[in-house]
Amino acid sequence: MQSSSKVQQLYRRWTVLLNSLQEDPKVAQVMNSRIGQYLSSHPFVALSLTLFSAMAAVPFGLFFTFALVTVVMAAVGFVFFEAFLLFVGGLTLLCVLSGIGVFAVLVAVIINVLYMTSSRLMSCYNPKQTERSLSQEDSDGETSAGTQ
Structure with missing residues (x-):
């Protein structure tokens, strides 16, 4: 007896739900x-369409989630790849600039050594030239000191 009353209560609730939906x-x-009238007159087609929609929601949802995750991962991967390329480019620039700096210092040292060596050799082989340049410097220093 209780089972029939529970079934009647369930039927009433179901009827109220369907009435509120309609x-x-x-x-x-x-x-x-027109589509609604057609589905009302063909309940088997309406049931088939409802089942198809309900069953297609899961695969569609999974595919949509897969597509969304793929797009996000591609964007994140692109950002990481760009950061990696910028890092490699910056490191390459640092190495090239360091090499240019070392080369510039080395060339400056070589030029200074050549200048010092050539001036010493000239002073050894041509002492009169160096005496003249020293005397000119002394006379320039005396004239500048006398004008002050």
């Missing part, structure tokens, strides 16, 4: 359209 303005608008 009274919804959006549902009423769909049911008044």
